Amino acid sequence: MSNKLFMVLLGATVTGRLIEQHDVLFAIADDLTQLIPTFKNAWPNASVHVDAWREVSSVQGHRIHLSDVPSDNDLKLYFFNLGGYVQGDMEEHHHKALVVANNQAQATQYIKQSEFYRNRGYQGAESHIDDKFAVDIDDVHVVNDLIAGNSLYLHISQEADLQADDVWQVGYLSLSKLAKRKPSIEA
The missing domain is CATH 3.10.20.10 (Ubiquitin-like (UB roll))
Structure with missing residues (x-):
């Protein structure tokens, strides 16, 4: 196991x-x-x-695995909860995404290029990342922080043979x- x-x-x-x-x-x-x-x-x-x-276990061509020792690289796994709207629909739609990046700014730049972020909004009802850090993002979290207390750490390595998430x-x-x-x- x-x-x-x-x-x-x-x-x-x-x-x-x-x-x-x-x-x-x-x-x-x-x-x-x-x-x-x-x-x-x-x-x-x-x-x-x-x-x-x-x-x-696989995100953006990166292998994700657990270890009992901290990682020695700067890569982090970010969880985003994007919010967006469709004109005439009384609903805030959400899209959950995982992004591998060195820092939150890099992860945010990547997620803002996503189809959901670019196409789920209109003037007055823009798509957003819920406002955690005063950026237009619903929520953004470092996954390692969300599993803290388990005495296991995420290790992220880029692997050329990974084709899909x-x-x-x-x-x-x-x-x-x-x-x-x-x-x-x-x-």
């Missing part, structure tokens, strides 16, 4: 809310099924489910159905 980094989109029906709420969680486990207690703790007073997940597994998955799921073969 080997520890893996998972990125999970949780959905929840929260008492007193009219629409389903969502959040992203980064967690380390051998298999997704081991994270069920973590999902329940994320929203202890709600009915929680998984809407999408991916194992994070990890694939998202998308679709409503109740925790009871997840509990019945067989652990992945790679675990």
Whole structure:
């Protein structure tokens, strides 16, 4: 068994809310099924489910793996939550993205070239990265900071043979159905 980094989109029906709420969680486990207690703790007073997940091992031609020693390079994995609008639609649409960069300025420059950022907005309702650091970005986080306390560190290395990012597994998955799921073969 080997520890893996998972990125999970949780959905929840929260008492007193009219629409389903969502959040992203980064967690380390051998298999997704081991994270069920973590999902329940994320929203202890709600009915929680998984809407999408991916194992994070390949981002922008970089291999992502975990180690018990800190990395000796400057590369970081950034998580962005972009917000944007479609004219005539009463919704703020969101796009979640991972970016490998040496610093936040470089990561922000990269994400501002994305299709979502360039095309999900119009005058008066511009696309944005939610305002964490007074830049027009919804949220930006260093993933290593989000998994702090696990005594594991992200190591990022560029690899020429990596063709694509990890694939998202998308679709409503109740925790009871997840509990019945067989652990992945790679675990």
